[in-house]
Amino acid sequence: MVDLKAFPSIDMSVPLRYCRGEYTKAPFEFYEFKVMAKTTFAGVARKQGLQPGEEWKVLAATNRKGPEDMVAEMDEIGVEHCVMPAIKVWSQHDHGLMMNYPVEAIAELVKITKGRVVGGCGYNPFRIQESLEEIERAVKEYGFKYAWFHPISFGLRPDDRKCYPLYAKCLELGIPVGYQSGHSAEVVTSEPGHPMYADRVAIDFPELTLVLTHTGWPWVDEWMSMLWRHPNVYGAINAYFPSAIEQSQVRFFDSLRGRHKVICGSHGFGMTRFKKEFLELPIDDKTKKAVLYDNAKKVFKL
Numbered sequence: 001m002v003d004l005k006a007f008p009s010i011d012m013s014v015p016l017r018y019c020r021g022e023y024t025k026a027p028f029e030f031y032e033f034k035v036m037a038k039t040t041f042a043g044v045a046r047k048q049g050l051q052p053g054e055e056w057k058v059l060a061a062t063n064r065k066g067p068e069d070m071v072a073e074m075d076e077i078g079v080e081h082c083v084m085p086a087i088k089v090w091s092q093h094d095h096g097l098m099m100n101y102p103v104e105a106i107a108e109l110v111k112i113t114k115g116r117v118v119g120g121c122g123y124n125p126f127r128i129q130e131s132l133e134e135i136e137r138a139v140k141e142y143g144f145k146y147a148w149f150h151p152i153s154f155g156l157r158p159d160d161r162k163c164y165p166l167y168a169k170c171l172e173l174g175i176p177v178g179y180q181s182g183h184s185a186e187v188v189t190s191e192p193g194h195p196m197y198a199d200r201v202a203i204d205f206p207e208l209t210l211v212l213t214h215t216g217w218p219w220v221d222e223w224m225s226m227l228w229r230h231p232n233v234y235g236a237i238n239a240y241f242p243s244a245i246e247q248s249q250v251r252f253f254d255s256l257r258g259r260h261k262v263i264c265g266s267h268g269f270g271m272t273r274f275k276k277e278f279l280e281l282p283i284d285d286k287t288k289k290a291v292l293y294d295n296a297k298k299v300f301k302l
Contacts, residue, residue, distance in 0.1 A: 002279045005078035007288050009275060010296035013213065013238035013265025014082040014117075016101045019070040019109070021063045023101065028056040031093035032153075032186035040185050062270050067112050074116060077272050080293070081302060083265065084109065085120030085148035085178075086138070092155060092188050097124070103134055107142040118300060120146035120178075125154050125162035132169050139173045145300045148178040148213070157192045159200040167201060171208045176299050178211035178236065181223060185239075195223040202230040209299055211263070214239045220246045227252075227261040234299055237291075238265035242277040253291055254283040263296040 017023040027033045037045070037055035045055045064070040074082065084106050089099035101122065109117045121135040121144055138144040147170050151158050158179055170177045181198065183190040195216040202210060213236040216223025227235045237245055237253075242264075252258035266274035279288060296302070 009292035030098035088122035119144035123149035176209035181212035
């Protein structure tokens with residue numbers, strides 16, 4: 001039996017819908033999520049006996065009943081904080097934001113949970129000034145500590161000039177920036193998710209803390225290279241359960257090269273299952289302590 005409270009943890013990737021279920025269904029109205037309903041979620045949907053058009057219930061089944069229920073789960077398994085960004089994801093097919101979590105809704109959760117939820121900003125590179133003003137307000141008025149964005153869905157490489165204002169603003173505000181690194185589950189071109197694009201960003205902004213989320217798969221070697229080469233580039237193992245993480249990555253973050261450069265998060269697929277699977281990995285206790293807690297505490301300045 002795994003003692004889930006043996007190692008305190010910080011879950012760096014929890015979407016708003018995890019405790020506010022009303023945000024679950026809306027993305028499935030867009031083309032990219034409709035396709036994922038036939039691919040990514042199809043197997044689980046069949047197992048659950050869902051009908052066509054009900055695939056959104058696959059995600060709904062992982063949600064908690066509300067903020068209090070989520071905090072109760074955190075208490076039960078030893079999660080000290082969870083980081084919740086105001087995600088913005090663009091539909092290239094339908095030309096609109098298929099995910100657009102309000103900053104105010106997350107700020108409310110920060111208040112309700114007395115800081116157990118750590119707020120994160122979003123970024124829309126098609127609305128640069130508006131986004132930067134929102135980020136500044138979220139940090140200065142609501143105490144948000146992070147910005148995460150999804151350059152893949154906007155069809156932009158992370159070193160595109162439309163992304164640079166975000167880096168400059170976050171450097172000015174002293175908060176880290178994360179973005180999806182790796183292929184896209186949505187049916188958009190995955191090439192902008194290649195981890196090596198972090199190279200130019202890290203060189204141009206050496207003092208900025210970057211977090212390459214989503215494991216970098218299938219370019220895991222390049223993902224590890226960026227973490228190893230650049231002092232302020234970190235990686236997040238999220239959006240995949242630990243049992244599915246590439247063994248080369250497990251060896252990397254269980255080594256002196258990678259132990260202090262990786263953080264992790266359940267991505268709204270279940271905090272309890274994620275932490276259980278992580279603690280079941282055949283890795284050193286020093287690694288468990290660093291990846292579950294110490295590194296995220298440093299990155300988010302908690």
